[in-house]
Amino acid sequence: xxxxxxxxxxxxxxTAMSEAFQLTKKPLYREAIQQTIEFISRELSDGQGGFYAxxxxxxxxxxxxxxxxxASEIETVxxxxxxxxxxxxxxxxxxxWEHRNILTRSGDPVSPADAARLEAARNKLLxxxxxxxxxxxxxxxxxxxxxxxxIALCKAYAALGEDRYRDTAIANMRFLRxxxxxxGPHLYSHTYKGEARLPAFLDDYAGLIAALIQLQEITGDAAxxxxxxxxxxxxxxxxxxxxxxxxxxxxxxxKDVILRKREVYDGATPSGNAMMASNLLYLxxxxxxxxWAERARQMTSSxxxxxxxxxxxxxxxxxxxxxxxxxxxxxxxxxRQPELTRKEFLSHLIPYRVFQSTQDENTQFPLLRGKPxxxxxxxxxxxxxxxxxxxxxxxxxxxxIENVYKxxxxxxxxxx
Numbered sequence: 001x002x003x004x005x006x007x008x009x010x011x012x013x014x015t016a017m018s019e020a021f022q023l024t025k026k027p028l029y030r031e032a033i034q035q036t037i038e039f040i041s042r043e044l045s046d047g048q049g050g051f052y053a054x055x056x057x058x059x060x061x062x063x064x065x066x067x068x069x070x071a072s073e074i075e076t077v078x079x080x081x082x083x084x085x086x087x088x089x090x091x092x093x094x095x096x097w098e099h100r101n102i103l104t105r106s107g108d109p110v111s112p113a114d115a116a117r118l119e120a121a122r123n124k125l126l127x128x129x130x131x132x133x134x135x136x137x138x139x140x141x142x143x144x145x146x147x148x149x150x151i152a153l154c155k156a157y158a159a160l161g162e163d164r165y166r167d168t169a170i171a172n173m174r175f176l177r178x179x180x181x182x183x184g185p186h187l188y189s190h191t192y193k194g195e196a197r198l199p200a201f202l203d204d205y206a207g208l209i210a211a212l213i214q215l216q217e218i219t220g221d222a223a224x225x226x227x228x229x230x231x232x233x234x235x236x237x238x239x240x241x242x243x244x245x246x247x248x249x250x251x252x253x254x255k256d257v258i259l260r261k262r263e264v265y266d267g268a269t270p271s272g273n274a275m276m277a278s279n280l281l282y283l284x285x286x287x288x289x290x291x292w293a294e295r296a297r298q299m300t301s302s303x304x305x306x307x308x309x310x311x312x313x314x315x316x317x318x319x320x321x322x323x324x325x326x327x328x329x330x331x332x333x334x335x336r337q338p339e340l341t342r343k344e345f346l347s348h349l350i351p352y353r354v355f356q357s358t359q360d361e362n363t364q365f366p367l368l369r370g371k372p373x374x375x376x377x378x379x380x381x382x383x384x385x386x387x388x389x390x391x392x393x394x395x396x397x398x399x400x401i402e403n404v405y406k407x408x409x410x411x412x413x414x415x416x
Contacts, residue, residue: 005044006053006054007142011149012152014037018156018158018160202247202248225365247276248261270315281323284296285354329404330387331397332367334372336359350398354367
């Protein structure tokens with residue numbers, strides 16, 4: 001069991017479950033997304049928009065004590081409901097971990113009435129658990145981990161369409177800009193705990209750019225893209241390794257390191273270089289920066305062999321290889337009120353695409369240039385800025401995209 005609760009672990013979990021729900025529409029994923037975000041908001045939020053780093057695994061010197069249960073304790077709290085609850089969550093007198101119980105579930109569907117009973121029981125147990133001595137809190141706020149959580153909130157909004165996740169992501173980004181940006185000699189800082197400290201690393205910036213891209217997708221606000229490209233230019237100027245096209249982990253003016261390293265392995269979190277390659281590829285289309293796309297291709301090409309040999313260590317890179325192997329769909333939605341159409345489109349899992357939406361005629365971005373804006377929605381599917389005739393239903397647009405994938409030999413399998 002993993003009792004230590006790290007922000008980045010939960011953020012990556014929400015992202016994965018959101019994509020799983022988009023693909024399968026299984027209610028279990030919806031419930032897991034909602035409960036995970038509720039946990040993060042309850043236990044790791046600073047109340048101002050930021051998220052703390054972690055909760056310790058132990059309390060009172062005993063690992064997992066805060067989270068595990070004895071059957072007798074559940075019976076005391078729940079009374080007559082204990083038998084029903086224990087059966088569903090596998091609680092026994094013997095326990096399943098060091099003579100205590102980690103609550104587990106079979107995943108079997110339950111009726112609405114039983115679901116309500118289980119929720120009421122969980123709330124009672126949560127209220128009781130809050131009386132225990134809490135695990136220690138690591139209350140520093142880390143830029144890169146908050147960026148991953150921001151991405152997770154955007155993905156959750158796309159999957160479930162719940163406005164609260166979009167609003168939380170916006171509040172979090174505003175917090176990051178207020179507390180981390182411009183508080184020192186560098187564009188952003190790495191951590192915040194009463195004050196911003198340490199120059200931000202490549203992972204921080206790469207995650208931040210990816211989060212800004214996701215925010216513009218779920219809001220249609222191009223200002224997030226404008227900031228994303230500003231941060232990207234900063235990273236190119238101060239983190240580039242000219243000989244290889246990769247990026248160093250540290251800023252070129254950071255003097256407290258003996259040797260500037262670069263990381264390409266995707267470990268517990270995606271590597272900064274993989275995220276930057278993906279960011280460059282996306283923004284190269286949005287802002288027509290072909291040299292950025294070429295740089296992303298060169299980075300990916302130079303690491304192709306280890307990615308194909310050890311894909312488990314290069315998940316981020318494998319996604320980029322897939323995007324580069326097949327055409328990257330460019331999707332635009334226009335309309336006087338594009339919100340509902342945008343929300344419906346985002347509910348579909350399309351592994352890699354560039355997406356913009358607008359309610360005004362726009363000449364700032366190449367993909368939006370020349371696209372009419374009418375009372376009803378228009379959805380354009382494009383490649384290299386050349387677009388097919390628009391459709392006005394999301395289902396029709398998704399079929400077009402699926403046909404492109406199938407034509408190119410890539411299986412877009414909703415049952416995968």
